[in-house]
Amino acid sequence: HKIETLLCRGVKTQHTAAAAQMKTVNKVKHDEKEKEGGKSLYDVQVERQQQAERSVLISCPSRTNKERFLKHLLKYGDIKTHFFYESIGVYAVVEFSSKEGVASILERASIPSVSHESMVPFKSRVLSLRNLDKISNQQSSIQLQPQSSASTNELIQRLSREKSFDQQITSLAESYQLTEENTRLRFLVCSLLKDVAAPFFPECTIKPFGSSVNGFGKMGCDLDMFLDLDGISGRKVKQPKLGLSLEYQMKMVNTERRVTQSILSVIGECLIQFGPGCEGVQKILNARCPLVRFNHQPSGLQCDLTANNRVAMKSTELLHLYSELDPRVRQLVFTVRCWARTHGITSKIPGAWITNFSLTMMVLFFLQKRSPPIIPTLDQLRDLADPEDKCNIEGNDCTFVSIPSKIQLKGNTETMENLLGEFFEFYGTFSYTNMSINIRKGKEQNKPEVSPLHIQNPFEISLNVAKNVNASQLERFVSLCRESAWLLQHAHDKSPSSLSGSGGPQPWGLATLLQPSQIAAIKRRTRTSQGPVRQTLKSWVESLK
Ligand code: CTP
Numbered sequence: 074h075k076i077e078t079l080l081c082r083g084v085k086t087q088h089t090a091a092a093a094q095m096k097t098v099n100k101v102k103h104d105e106k107e108k109e110g111g112k113s114l115y116d117v118q119v120e121r122q123q124q125a126e127r128s129v130l131i132s133c134p135s136r137t138n139k140e141r142f143l144k145h146l147l148k149y150g151d152i153k154t155h156f157f158y159e160s161i162g163v164y165a166v167v168e169f170s171s172k173e174g175v176a177s178i179l180e181r182a183s184i185p186s187v188s189h190e191s192m193v194p195f196k197s198r199v200l201s202l203r204n205l206d207k208i209s210n211q212q213s214s215i216q217l218q219p220q221s222s223a224s225t226n227e228l229i230q231r232l233s234r235e236k237s238f239d240q241q242i243t244s245l246a247e248s249y250q251l252t253e254e255n256t257r258l259r260f261l262v263c264s265l266l267k268d269v270a271a272p273f274f275p276e277c278t279i280k281p282f283g284s285s286v287n288g289f290g291k292m293g294c295d296l297d298m299f300l301d302l303d304g305i306s307g308r309k310v311k312q313p314k315l316g317l318s319l320e321y322q323m324k325m326v327n328t329e330r331r332v333t334q335s336i337l338s339v340i341g342e343c344l345i346q347f348g349p350g351c352e353g354v355q356k357i358l359n360a361r362c363p364l365v366r367f368n369h370q371p372s373g374l375q376c377d378l379t380a381n382n383r384v385a386m387k388s389t390e391l392l393h394l395y396s397e398l399d400p401r402v403r404q405l406v407f408t409v410r411c412w413a414r415t416h417g418i419t420s421k422i423p424g425a426w427i428t429n430f431s432l433t434m435m436v437l438f439f440l441q442k443r444s445p446p447i448i449p450t451l452d453q454l455r456d457l458a459d460p461e462d463k464c465n466i467e468g469n470d471c472t473f474v475s476i477p478s479k480i481q482l483k484g485n486t487e488t489m490e491n492l493l494g495e496f497f498e499f500y501g502t503f504s505y506t507n508m509s510i511n512i513r514k515g516k517e518q519n520k521p522e523v524s525p526l527h528i529q530n531p532f533e534i535s536l537n538v539a540k541n542v543n544a545s546q547l548e549r550f551v552s553l554c555r556e557s558a559w560l561l562q563h564a565h566d567k568s569p570s571s572l573s574g575s576g577g578p579q580p581w582g583l584a585t586l587l588q589p590s591q592i593a594a595i596k597r598r599t600r601t602s603q604g605p606v607r608q609t610l611k612s613w614v615e616s617l618k
């Protein structure tokens with residue numbers, strides 16, 4: 074009955090969960106995102122983890138017929154939602170209504186038959202759909218959900234069609250932010266990885282952190298994960314006071330870092346030896362924060378797995394809280410990240426350049442410095458904390474309020490256009506030589522060390538988030554801020570206009586700022602022109618001094 078109703082999409086369909094999901098996938102997606110607004114990161118994580126545990130990842134032949142595929146899957150259980158996307162080939166993520174659906178698939182899926190190779194007998198929730206019929210499938214009816222953001226050119230076109238600068242900024246954030254499907258895929262990869270770790274550590278969870286969940290993730294950003302063994306770390310264990318009791322015998326090593334390294338080494342080795350689709354696995358165990366880096370081919374995600382990284386989880390929570398306080402926070406972070414990437418200020422490859430995390434800190438600091446401030450300082454958030462928010466990790470005070478409604482904002486009404494211009498001015502003239510950026514105090518502090526750019530880590534306060542940045546990369550950033558500030562102030566293309574020569578809309582406003590050629594023109598112009606520009610240049614020179 075379910076299969077029939079699923080396929081005929083008639084009146085009856087509304088009464089079955091299976092058919093309803095065919096019709097209301099979009100609504101579900103919308104509702105999921107809606108529900109997330111205002112929730113704590115912890116609650117979001119728990120819900121998303123459960124969703125992921127009910128899901129499987131299936132590689133499909135490219136001409137798969139959707140109806141036939143779903144009809145087959147309904148044999149295992151009711152489907153809550155599903156979507157298709159392209160990685161290396163077409164894949165489907167299918168979420169069942171309950172975990173029994175997954176169990177049923179795993180019980181009934183067959184083992185691949187191989188003749189020339191030998192397979193590693195490790196079963197996972199990454200499966201392949203086989204079509205053993207002689208007749209080929211009908212035309213594919215699959216709609217693929219994009220898993221990467223638009224190219225810069227497409228973005229510029231899209232922004233140029235908007236009617237106001239603020240709409241351009243909203244549009245940029247919308248086209249770059251993680252989609253519902255991409256978020257599901259990220260949690261599913263964590264859950265698949267947990268299946269690899271679970272035989273050794275059944276109580277563990279693997280949680281995403283960083284930009285996958287902090288509200289500032291862009292499509293295509295890496296997936297930072299954290300193997301959480303808190304349940305068995307001994308930290309939360311209550312020791313019995315009297316009488317007999319039993320405890321586990323456990324191997325002892327001299328430092329917690331050694332424990333982290335051993336665990337990651339084993340999981341890394343499992344991924345190398347057994348992990349379906351885990352390619353290019355590197356164990357980077359001597360880093361300050363040991364990690365296993367690999368490419369998860371079925372999802373197309375670049376993954377970093379860490380362990381014992383609770384402070385990073387806290388900073389993710391903090392960023393998530395800030396991102397929810399005012400829409401302008403996310404909008405400015407997205408705009409600045411996109412602008413920096415377009416002009417080669419940031420890069421996917423690690424190096425001496427500014428990272429997205431540093432840029433985010435810089436945006437937050439700038440928003441704290443507005444008058445009136447748009448967001449509170451970290452010290453103010455700490456003062457608002459309830460007793461249950463109290464948190465100390467390895468001697469670092471990580472306490473801050475967890476309920477957003479306790480935070481009173483100060484009524485700043487600046488437009489995004491103004492804020493972006495001011496951001497460029499602020500960092501085009503910031504006193505990098507002497508001062509450190511500090512979101513805990515919301516005020517620049519004397520620099521404790523000589524690195525060109527100093528941004529205090531909000532929780533591990535002796536660390537500089539931007540320690541990797543060298544002088545020439547900082548200089549490039551500062552020049553670009555100045556040129557962009559100039560362009561925003563003086564550009565003629567400050568409003569939408571007619572079609573360009575090529576027939577597309579003429580880039581204007583924010584779109585112009587994303588064009589490297591425009592910035593190059595400013596460079597030339599500022600070198601030669603007179604008047605107010607001279608004046609601005611003079612003040613830049615002053616600030617450099
Ligand atoms: N982190 C940190 N200190 C650093 C670098 C990173 O505390 N110097 C933490 C932050 O919580 C950060 C997370 O590790 O969000 C992940 O780092 P990274 O992947 O570099 O940054 P993302 O914020 O995830 O940004 P991106 O989109 O570039 O991955």
Ligand code: MG
Binds near residue numbers: 283284285294295296
């Ligand atoms: Mg990241």
